[in-house]
Amino acid sequence: MDAAEFRRRGKEMVDYVADYLENIEKRQVYPDVEPGYLRSLIPEEAPEEAESYEDVVKDIERVIMPGAASPACTELETVMLDWLGKMLKLPEDFLAGTEGRGGGVIQGTASEATLIALLAARSKIVKLIQADHPDRSETDIISKLVAYSSDQAHSSVERAGLIGGVRMKKMPTDSKFSVRGAALQKVLEEDRAAGLIPFFFCATLGTTPSCAFDCITELGPICNAEKIWMHIDAAYAGSAFICPEFRPLLNGVEFADSFNFNPHKWLLVNFDCSAMWVKKRSDIIGAFKMEPLYLKHDHQESGNQSHWQIPLGRRFRSLKMWFVFRMYGLKGLQAYIRKHVGLAKEFETLVRADQRFEISADVVLGLVCFRFKGSNELNETLLKRINRARKIHLVPCQLAGKFVLRFAVCARTTESRHVQEAWSHISHLASELLQELPH
Numbered sequence: 553m554d555a556a557e558f559r560r561r562g563k564e565m566v567d568y569v570a571d572y573l574e575n576i577e578k579r580q581v582y583p584d585v586e587p588g589y590l591r592s593l594i595p596e597e598a599p600e601e602a603e604s605y606e607d608v609v610k611d612i613e614r615v616i617m618p619g620a621a622s623p624a625c626t627e628l629e630t631v632m633l634d635w636l637g638k639m640l641k642l643p644e645d646f647l648a649g650t651e652g653r654g655g656g657v658i659q660g661t662a663s664e665a666t667l668i669a670l671l672a673a674r675s676k677i678v679k680l681i682q683a684d685h686p687d688r689s690e691t692d693i694i695s696k697l698v699a700y701s702s703d704q705a706h707s708s709v710e711r712a713g714l715i716g717g718v719r720m721k722k723m724p725t726d727s728k729f730s731v732r733g734a735a736l737q738k739v740l741e742e743d744r745a746a747g748l749i750p751f752f753f754c755a756t757l758g759t760t761p762s763c764a765f766d767c768i769t770e771l772g773p774i775c776n777a778e779k780i781w782m783h784i785d786a787a788y789a790g791s792a793f794i795c796p797e798f799r800p801l802l803n804g805v806e807f808a809d810s811f812n813f814n815p816h817k818w819l820l821v822n823f824d825c826s827a828m829w830v831k832k833r834s835d836i837i838g839a840f841k842m843e844p845l846y847l848k849h850d851h852q853e854s855g856n857q858s859h860w861q862i863p864l865g866r867r868f869r870s871l872k873m874w875f876v877f878r879m880y881g882l883k884g885l886q887a888y889i890r891k892h893v894g895l896a897k898e899f900e901t902l903v904r905a906d907q908r909f910e911i912s913a914d915v916v917l918g919l920v921c922f923r924f925k926g927s928n929e930l931n932e933t934l935l936k937r938i939n940r941a942r943k944i945h946l947v948p949c950q951l952a953g954k955f956v957l958r959f960a961v962c963a964r965t966t967e968s969r970h971v972q973e974a975w976s977h978i979s980h981l982a983s984e985l986l987q988e989l990p991h
């Protein structure tokens with residue numbers, strides 16, 4: 553949709569809302585649809601090809617309005633998470649379908665998803681242990697719990713441990729910045745011997761510093777055997793798994809208890825929209841369900857995502873997924889991901905062709921980690937100059953003790969010419985810097 557159409561559609565939407573408000577007294581106060589009414593009104597999967605804006609808007613009156621805010625909000629969300637789960641080829645266990653035990657929910661951020669998973673895991677392990685040892689207090693058990701993540705994991709994972717009141721240990725990574733099975737096995741043995749209770753592992757697919765992937769095909773079976781909840785944080789990289797060529801990066805998800813990524817990062821859905829799936833809804837609901845009288849109603853069993861999150865109230869965030877999935881179609885979304893990965897590879901080629909620079913981590917998706925072959929100090933100076941010029945903006949990271957520059961392709965409108973311009977700008981600033989050094 554170009555700017556001209558966006559202006560026109562926006563004005564039409566304001567009219568729609570104004571008409572609704574003007575005629576609101578003609579509408580029923582309470583919907584008379586049955587639970588599950590919505591699923592049968594829309595396809596079971598996202599369309600392959602793009603649909604028109606008119607097609608989507610027409611469906612608002614047909615699909616959404618009869619169910620008002622609820623149940624339409626709850627039901628569209630469940631079905632959209634099934635659509636998205638199918639795009640990623642998630643195992644059947646994670647889908648809600650009509651009678652599945654799993655399912656998806658939209659959280660605000662990946663940070664919340666990790667926290668929810670950790671709290672659900674904490675509640676589950678306490679119940680499990682108390683089933684065998686009714687005399688052990690919750691406080692005593694919680695004081696022995698230990699959770700794990702990669703030393704490359706996002707800061708939100710460490711924070712989840714802080715809020716959840718449990719130890720969080722950072723696992724060392726291999727030369728590709730991935731956590732491997734042997735590393736986890738070793739620390740589990742040590743911690744069990746010390747009387748601790750391992751209960752949660754947060755794997756990262758697509759780490760923030762270098763887009764590295766923890767080896768979940770090795771880690772998953774260990775977690776399953778040791779009754780450790782495995783959560784997967786794929787906040788950034790998850791969007792790429794809709795492309796068959798990147799789907800192997802998600803192999804091992806079948807061992808996970810919960811999985812999360814942010815369509816608001818790389819799948820064209822506006823902030824906020826963080827998609828989270830669990831294999832067993834009952835694990836989450838078991839941890840958080842509250843049922844005061846003012847929340848009791850006739851259809852309690854039909855699903856209520858308020859039990860899956862910290863707030864009670866919820867926004868109608870699945871509407872924007874519905875619009876994006878239909879207006880791009882699966883093919884359009886795949887093309888978008890592929891374009892960004894192609895642009896990152898283009899930048900990688902430019903860096904590799906310049907003998908003064910090196911690539912610091914495998915370029916798998918839209919992120920290129922690179923640096924001057926030289927001291928950290930030199931790289932820090934180069935970054936300062938790049939950012940001070942304000943033409944492009946780079947965020948650095950530290951990899952194996954080295955100061956590294958990160959080039960991330962993430963804007964909807966990025967084209968090859970932007971990448972070429974960015975590189976010639978960087979290379980020019982690099983030459984200036986090198987000329988100033990004593991020879």
Ligand SMILES: *Cc1c(COP(=O)(O)O)cnc(C)c1O
Binds near residue numbers: 756760786
């Ligand atoms: C961006 C990112 C996060 C944080 O995402 P929020 O949705 O802002 O909480 C967490 N983990 C990884 C791997 C990320 O890339």
